Every structure is written in C-alpha cells, then in structure tokens.
Amino acid sequence: MSLEVQGKVHKKFDEQNINATFKKREFVIETDEKYPQLVKFELVQDAVDKIDPFKVGTVVAVSFNLRGREWNDKYFTNLHAWKIEGVSTAADKQPAKQNAQTKAPDTIDDSGDDDLPF
Numbered sequence: 167m168s169l170e171v172q173g174k175v176h177k178k179f180d181e182q183n184i185n186a187t188f189k190k191r192e193f194v195i196e197t198d199e200k201y202p203q204l205v206k207f208e209l210v211q212d213a214v215d216k217i218d219p220f221k222v223g224t225v226v227a228v229s230f231n232l233r234g235r236e237w238n239d240k241y242f243t244n245l246h247a248w249k250i251e252g253v254s255t256a257a258d259k260q261p262a263k264q265n266a267q268t269k270a271p272d273t274i275d276d277s278g279d280d281d282l283p284f
Contacts, residue, residue: 172227172253173197175220176204193217193247195228207247216250225253 173195181191191214197203207230209216220226229249235242 168229168231170227170229171195171197171205172225173202173205175217175222175224175226177222178217181214189214191215191217195226198225205245207245209247213248216247220250220252227251227253 176194176196178194179192181189183189188211190208190210192206192208194204194206197205207228227250228247229251230245230247233244233246
C-alpha cells in the first residue's frame, strides 16, 4: 500500500545498525492541519541517507508503504518511507520587496491646484 503525506521535518535520528546486514534510520515530520500530528517514518538499507539533504523545518512530501507484522501475539506497524521530496511553500514564491527609493508613489495629485509658477 503506497501513500504520501506532507509536513515539516521535525526530527532526524541517527542511523542504527541492527545487525551486520541490516540498517535503518528514523525521522519525524509534523503535519500541517487543524490538529498537527507528529509522524515517525523509517528508512532502511540504501535509503537511510534520503533524509540527509533536508534540514529540520523543511517542508517535505514523503512517499511511504504501510507495513504491519505480528510477533509473539503482538502487532507492529511501520511507515516505510521510500521517497522524500522538498516542497516549495508560498513563502518561497514571494517576490522580493522593492527598494524604498525605487518604489513609485502611492497616489499622484493631478488637480493642478498647486502654487507653482509654471
């Protein structure tokens, strides 16, 4: 089952070497909704470095698979991330503000009622 969610990177954990042939890394994103959620994902094997380019606070889109398993009559669920992409926000798209010296005046009075001799 493949899903996608967007949010800000909240925390990145260090890589864990589970055994000689298996490694994983976890990270948390905070969703942007009425009641924000902190959601933990895992990256495994060659994908553990996919979170490296993103700093805490960066908005990302995470594509993941929902994984579940049973062990000793206990049930576990993991969110297995396989793709992370940066998302541009409205603040990223704002044009730079004009310099105050080059800014045009807000209004111009063309009524001709000034006291200039010409």
